[in-house]
Structures are given as structure tokens and as C-alpha cells.
Amino acid sequence: MGDGRRRWNARATAAGLPGKPPAVRGTGRSRSPVPVIAGLVTVALLAAGCSAAGAGAGAGAGASPTGTDRGAVAGTRAGAPVPANENRRPGTAGWRITDQGAPGAIEGYADRVSVMPGQSFRLYVSTTAARFRVRAFRMGWYGGTGARQVWVSGTVAGQRQSGPRLSGATRMVTAPWRPSLTVSTAGWPAGAYLLRLDASTGAQRYVPITVRSASTAGKVVLLLGATTWQAYNTWGGYSLYEGPGGFADRSYAVSFDRPYDGNGAQLFLVFDDPPITLAERTAGVPLAYETDVDLAAHPHLLAGARAVISLGHDEYYSASMRSALLAARGAGTNVAFLGANAMFRHIRFASSPLGPDRVEICYKDAAIDPLYGKDNAATTQDWRDPPDPRPESVITGVFYECNPVSAPYVVYDPRNWIFAGTGVRAGTSFPGLVGPEYDRVNTGVPTPPAIEVLAHSPLTCGGVRSYADSAYYTVASGAAVFATGTMRWVCAMRVPHCGHGVDAAARAFVDRATQNLLRAFAVGPAGRVHPAHSNLAPLAAGRGMPYPGT
Helix, strand or coil, X not given: CHHHHHHCCCCCCCCCCCCCCCXXXXXXXXXXXXXXXXXXXXXXXXXXXXECCCCCCXXXXXXXXXXXXXXXXXXXXXXXXXXXXXXXXXXXXXXXXXXXXXXXXXXXXXXXXXXXXXXXXXXXXXXXXXXXXXXXXXXXXXXXXXXXXXXXXXXXXXXCCCCCEEECCCCEEECCCCCCEEEECCCCCCEEEEEEEEECCCCEEEEEEEECCCCCCCCEEEEECXXXXXXXXXXXXCCCCCECCEHHHCCCEEECCCCCCCCCCHHHHHHHHHHXXXXXXXXXXXXEEEEHHHHHHCCCCCCCXXXXXECCCCCEXXXXXXXXXXXXXXXXXXXXXXXXXXXXXXXXXXXXXXXXXXXXXXXXXXXXXXXXXXXXHHCCCECCCCXXXXXCHHHHCCEEEECCCCEEEEECCCCCHHHCCCCCCCCCEEXXXXXXXXXXCCCCCCCXXXXXXXXXXXXXXXXXXXXXXXXXXXXXXXXXXXXXXXXXXXXXXXXXXXXXXXXXXXXXXXXXXXXXXXXXXXXXXXXXXXXXXXXXXXXXXXXXXXXXXX
């Protein structure tokens, strides 16, 4: 990027706004901020799919709870790949929470974000109930039920543990609890899991855990966005966005040594679960399951992977995560970004008493980061900002611009293979499918040269007219990269529960396009069969392409 970095201006920050700090258009100029309340956006997206009918039947036991029963574990061999017939096994609709209970009625966290098949992890649970049980649900298609119960604990004695602990200048919240039980994953196939804590009083909460795939070679990797879940987590009153005093009182570091707020898995259910379910009902696509924390910890995690899929909201990236993704693309691994605002915040990790990579650091302002002036490549602000600007568009192809917005999604290039079988034409429009955050192809910032705009959706955000873009590009290794440019791509998979005017037609379009993508990406470097053809010049000539600042 060289001298081009100098043209990047530091983002304006407005203290005191709830939720996300204001979005600023990334055109190389300072612009008026557009306020957005992330909590309200999340609540709207959570309108359905997170609560329903009661618990499913028990299925064996494998925990070592303090003072409780131990049971036998049955299932696939520990460390075995996901059986081809896993999603043909009986599922249960009884995985949903029916009663969260009062605040603090029951909540918990695991001492690992993910484990390898067969490994154990510890659960830390606080409850006002005398007893509780834990049920483990593997999330997936399962004939539309959404999950399969793979394990249930014996009865565990409940205890009310200490309150949140706030530490020092970073305002990091932890829950320094005693472990309640140890859970073995022997017999659990790789996948995304929700552990449901069921108090004897009827209160329930989730704890997410991922059982990693032993290898990603030859597979399409579903990358769960745990760093983004934690960034938004307000348990104990603080997140990377706000504290009791608003944005200026936010945490500079957040810990995985605490429960998630709300039902315990809000962002997973909104942004990660729908595309996982869709992928598991897409025939012929071998899948692997990893989290972004795993990507940070294991530089060669994606070696031999056919593709890696960034799910619905994947905002927080460390340098090692970014490097791993670049290396995979350079080796021919396809990449897809199903949300918007991906790879936007630069983070770094630190250890906690429970292990490595349990603390996520993001000051959001290089000048207040202790590494400023000492290691400017490691300071934690937006990736596009000084002192070492590396905008996300280098990898995603698109450039985050503004929020909040709600606008129709407009097809520009219906002939692209990703849209095959969807029935769309040039100008086909899907109400509400763009929002609340969006990306665009911005030729004024570093952008892959052979980039093809597939959807070009006019909108107005913060009083400025612009566009949201879905885009596709290919590189010399043969790897292909697709970005939807909107956070409602995954939301459409949840119709009729998405809201915002997103309808069944949008769901059919998104489902088919995503399945086309998964199937082609599963074969190998898609750019060898489907090279991108830049159409920016025709866009500029025929459609105006009136991007601010370009």
C-alpha cells in the first residue's frame, strides 16, 4: 500500500452513543457520523428462532459433575469425522429455551471456545436453583428441527457463584467461578453445539461450544465468529461498545471467562446458525467446523481446505487470523463473506488464568493503545486506520461504508454462476435485503483488480446517496472470493422471522445462491472454472456509479 496509507484519516469517534460507535464512510475523508444502536438491531434480528417448545428426550451421559452421577457415552468413535448420515438422524425441536427465568437464575460458560472431538472441557455454572442438568445439542438441519441432542448430564448440585469482577484500566469483566462439572465430548461429531443449562426451577440458558474438525483438508470450513460474539457481550455491564457510562466507558479488553448475555447464544443464533443449517442440508458439500479463535491460534488450520465461509457477522480479526486467510487464498482456498462489515476491527489476544487466547483486546483507538509508538502494526483500531492502515477490501473486495440502512437488494449481473437457477434478471429487487450495515466496491481504496459486481443496490445512508454491492473476484491461485455486502443475507435464511420486509422470495434467492456457492467452492479453486470479469467500467458508464469520494 505504501504511500497510499497516508491518505487514510482516523475515524471520528462520538462518545456516549449506545451500541456500536457511529459508522463513518470509508472514502478517505472525514464525514458526519451515522449513529446506530447495535442492541436494537440485535433485538430486531432476534425476534424469532430463539425460544419455542420444551426440552427433548435425554440421551446418555458423559460428564463428571461434582457430586453427581456419571454415565456412559455412546456414539461415533472419538476423533472420527462427521458421519455422512449425521443429518439424517432424528432431530428434536426441543432444543429451544422456553424460560430464561430471572436475571442470574442460571448462567454459565465453558473454559474452552472449542475442543477437538473426544476432548473434555469444564463448565462454570451459577444458579439460584438447588439443582440443574446440562443437555448438549448439535446444531444443524436434521429435517428442519434444527438440532440433535447428543448428551445429557446427571443432576448437578446448584450454587450461586460470585458476581462480575471488573479489572483495572481495561475495564475487563470476568466471572472468577469454581468449575461445576467436566464434560467429555467422546462420541460427539464435529459441529456447532449449544449446551442448555436447565435449572430445577425451570430457568434455562445456553453455553456455546464448538467441536472442531480434526482436519479441514478437502472441506468447506464454516468459521464461527466467536470474537464478534464476545465483542458485543455485555455480561457484567461492559462490552467493547459500551459500559455504564456509554461508549467512553467501554471495555478495552473482554474475557471469555464469563457467560454471554441474554439467552447465552444470541449472536450465534442470529448470524451463525442459519448458514450452518443451510450448509448441512446442501448435498455433496463436505464440511468442517472451526472458530475464528482457532484460526488465530493455528496458522495452518486451513491447509488444504477447499473453502472457508465467514458467516453472518465476522467483524473482529487479529493479525494472525488475517494472515491465515491471506495464505489460504494464496494457496487456492475459496473464501466467502456472508455478512457485511467483515474484518473491520483489529484485535489481539492475551491469556487468562484458564488458558491462552481467552482475552480479546481492542482499544478502537490507536492513540490510547499501550503499543502505540512501540509496535504500531499491533495497535487495535479499525484495520483501515493509521498508524498502519490495512483496509479489509484487500481481502473482502468490498469496503464497509455506513449504518443503519434498510434498502432493496438490486441484481446487476444475473448471468453470474452464483445466481444460476434463481430466476433473477437485471434489476430484480428484493425489499429490505440490504441492511442494517452494508459494503460497497470502492475504487478509491485498495481493491482486487478483477472484481465483478453482482448486485448494485442504491440507497441513502446518513443523508448521502450511495450503493451496496455484492461482489466476486478471483486471484492467480484460482481461489475465488464472494462477498454479499449486506448483513441481511443470513437474515433472509430465517424468513418469516427476519422482518424488515424481507420475504419468501428473498429467502429462496439467498438459499439457492448460497447453495450454488457452497457446491462450486467444495470442488476446488472456483476461479479456474469461473474466473471473474471486471465490470466496473460498464457500471461507471451505464449506471453512473456515483460513489462518494471516488
